[in-house]
Amino acid sequence: MIGQAENFSINAIRPAMHIDSKQSAAFLAVAEAGSFEQAAVALHLTPSAVSLRVRALETQLGQALLVRGRPCRATRSGRQLMQHLQRARAMERELLADMAGDGNGEQRAFSAFSLAVNADSLATWLLPSLVPALQRERIALELLADDQEHTHALLEAGLVHACIASQAQAMRGCVAEPLGAMRYRLVCSPGFASEWFPRGISRASARQAPVVVFNRKDALQAQVLREAFGLQASSCPCHFVPASEPLLAAVRCGLGYGMVPELQIQGAVERGELVDLLPSAAIDVALYWHSWRQQPPRLERLARSAMQAARRVLQPVPGTVP
Template sequence: MLLDSRQSEALLAVLDSGSFEQAAASLHLTPSAVSQRVSAMEAAIGAPLVVRSRPCRATGPGQRLLQYLRRSRLLEQEFFAELEEDGGRPLSVALAVNNDTLATWLLPELAPFLIRERLLLDITLDDQDHTYSLLELGQAIACISSQPLPMRGCVVEPLGFMRYSLLGTPDYRERYFSAGFEREAARKAPVVVFDRKDMLQANFIQQVLGLPPGSYPSLYIPAAEAFLNAVRLGLGSGMLPSQQYGSDLETGKLTDLAPGRYLDVHLYWHSWRVQSPRLEKLSAEAIAAARRVLSQDGADGADQELA
């Protein structure tokens, strides 16, 4: 069967916006018209595609169709862009990446390529353990994830790993760990956590000291730069990658609270096996950039290791 373009457009708008009302506004239609188009598509396919909740979300068949529609739209946009005499309009690519990747190496490394190829990134941020699900849900056409196994129809390439150490200011260390990184002292020491999905600090403290999550005070700072600043201000300790804290250890601004202990988070590039030409170029560029910046020794191992 051939998919109806207006029905496909309505389905994408509903799942992107999360509601029939917002989809209607973006398409300059009434909510009733959008609902009719989505219902007609469901009838033609013979399966429900949208869970009519708040926000609306895709069913299983809807997720698979969404994946197809996003790739189809990208190929169509790229085709028409190449027909334009001025070299083509900018092409938007939906990526799902983790916060620390975006805060450190991704844009500086890719900027010249993105400008040259006239690519616009539509980035969704999530924890590296959860970006994979955004690709699975059809909300992205490529992702950077800690998941080493490819999804069906996709390919995966190892990028390297980011090494995280538990850092704090010298004053913080003196206040809480003057006698060393010890279990009872850690019960009183505040820890900076990115958000409720961020398990780096919890995993590290549990593996090193045997303290379960909730055994110590935590503050939540869900922004990469503010997270780093909170640690630098002495508000708490935090797991930071070397790409982010830079020379802070050498200058004495921060100190390693558990020398010789760290977590390696391995990252992988996931994309569809069948890609548009420019997405193929983006994949190759992102993989090469990551391998220039990230640590590579043992990068094919488990996604998290405690040394």
Template sequence: MKDLDSAGLDCLAALADERSFERAAQRLSVTQSAVSQRLRSLEAQVGQLLVVRSRPLRLTEPGKVLLRFARQLQALRSDVARELGARALPNERIAIAVNADSLATWVLPALDELVRRGVGLELVVDDQDFTHDWLRQGEVLGCVSTVRQALRGCELRPLGVMRYIAVASPEFLARELPDGLSAANFAQTPFLVFNRKDDSQVQWVAKAFGLRSPRLNERYVPSSEGLVRAACMGWGIGVVPELQVRALLAGGELTALRPEISVDVALYWHQWKLMTEALATPGRVALLDQIGEALARGARAALQLEPEFSERPKKRPERQAGAVER
């Protein structure tokens, strides 16, 4: 199974991104027949089915294994091209997964310089305990995640702690909670929730009132920015990043409930190890490493730090993700 066909691997990556033969062919500037032939050739090389021809198509487990290799090969090619002074192709990009709250606060400023330099990035958004699944399946080369252990073949870098607090508009508090939020009335009070993976509100209520599994009156707003706006409009209580609402708190548009109570979420950067050291000239850093360093700098400037972040956690075998946060 040596000497895997690079054209077939590029087709596999394009199919994973586009989820159809037609769009994959358009992306690669070839015919659908060429995509099919290259995929069949790659499947013949490995002796296994790599793609389920459904609508939308999906990768098999062997296909996901090869997708990881294809992504890393593409990143290596980009680094070699940069070393040789060649321009990257228009459709070449590095995909990373981030959580919505990080994207809404500190990630874009952290990556701004790289993007201005012409680095092709694709940002995939998911809840921060689920971004790790994108990395495991080979869909992305790096992710911001709450998972503390590195996958085999990956590097792990602590970023910092995202602090979540409960906020609501003064008008909402006066209308719905004139006597304040308490263990007696929280179940009837609307809480704004990002999606069904998000349990930051449940964690905050459990911590505030010493409860184990509180049930909430939930209103779903599947956008970090939209959820904060809904809180300002008086739709309910939101448990949101303190970083995101500092100006709104200072301006009186939002009020913090029980400000001594917070949900602190530790974030980590995970990336695949790419064998670029032997290819790079002294003093130059591989592109994926540059992305990781940019995110680490941005996180240091924006996020909270805890003592455990003074030393990098040891790498251990992968475990199941724990509680889900945005």
């Protein structure tokens, strides 16, 4: 009986799997740089040494972590591991920054985070809402701007710590919290309306008049044209202006008509500076803050500041409590 008990305890206690730090550092360097050569330079190793470490990690985990190519890219399992390693690195950096300022009378060191954000939020409500928190928390922020339908991909790829996106569903390991909805209106200058829409916008006139679009990912104008007139976006002449404020400037100066955030025009329609071509075509785009489920405390507090500010200026997201 004693021997059986001893055998049971020995068999039950097995060494837990752990990730080798050198192997994980090699994998993360390749995943972020996109090549073994650039990772080797960053790690002061040879490309073959980096490759051996990544291969050993893949063997241990029983998963392919990288698709070898130009550039190299992480597999689905690789993205999960990359996000874990990036979270761990961010939290370690924040801990060290906090400890560096403790007990010696010095201020905390800055922590660096990256945020993917839609250009219209960046041009309107976001920065004023973040400045107090960035200064208070001593955060150095890198902003990556893209369409709200595509910022989510930057978080999924491990290129940012958080993102503002239109997707309500959080990916695995992350949370998504509603910020509010940005309302867009189809507007043009009075002169443009007189020239192209003297009797109001119609299917025929909308097809002839030039429209101003953010970029080829921007689907707002296409949605309005399809729902109101059954038109495809490709049937209309388009100007592409890939920045929020220049796009509004292009509409104001009569280059074309387009969907712009209501926050950006602040009474311009009521003052007669712009014409709302289809008041019934206003679109509310719901925005969500996506971040890792486990994140550094400073980033979490920054997110709370952004959420509080957004809910003061944006439209409520349907189905949520303001």
